[in-house]
Amino acid sequence: MIKEEILKKLNSYNTNTLMETLSIEFVDVGEDFITAKMPVNSKVHQPYGILHGGATAALAETLGSLASAYFLKSKDKIVKGIDLSINHLKSKREGFVFGTARPIHRGRTTHLWEIKVVDEEGNLISLCKLTNIILDKKQ
Template sequence: MSDTADIADMKSLLGTGFDATIGLEYTDVTPDRVRAQWTVKPTLHQPAGIQHGGVYCSVVESLASIGGTVWLGERGHVVGVNNNTDFLRATREGTLTAEANPIHRGRTSQLWEVRITDEQGRLVSKGQVRLANITDTSAIGN
């Protein structure tokens, strides 16, 4: 999906499913960078009243997968095989921004880093996702 029309088609599918549930809005989608934001709200808190770590993991997975998919394009699909996310700063409210960038893109796998910052630009979470490039898409889920 390297041309503008294909990226526009991909963007029309974003923000659905679980991404919609957490309010994730994509602001930039290219083969080399994906950006999105969401607002921390009580429905996304863990019992102590701060952003649930699972939301960070999900955002990291979503952005890396979208970036990897756009880069791989018509050659196939990507699936996450490892997600390692660190939680660095507690957040109770505000808008958070995530940016994904590739670290490595190869024939069989990709590695993407995702950094999540608050409205003051402070790093609140950082993760990386290893993606498998699947060219035989009929094998996915079997």
């Protein structure tokens, strides 16, 4: 499957979800990473007019969870986030942020992802780690 088809399929999962509400869009996928962008505007601001940490958390968990599911390539498993930690390093008022999830560990039952959230110039906005548990789907 070519990259454009993969991205179209990944973005199709956003319909009627928080990802659609936050306008998260998957923009790149490779051998061991997935990247998405999210606009920074009043929808994702906190009262001081800057990017809300919860919106950043939603972007990070979206990327890490989808990355686990995508790279597992199994219809018999489900992915659930069990731990998310984020260090917010820089604020952002407008434009876009881009998150990229890369694996730290992909085991049989747990995955650990590092998600870097940067602005358009590549400045690090937040550094995130997400741990997922991999479970069997119940029939």
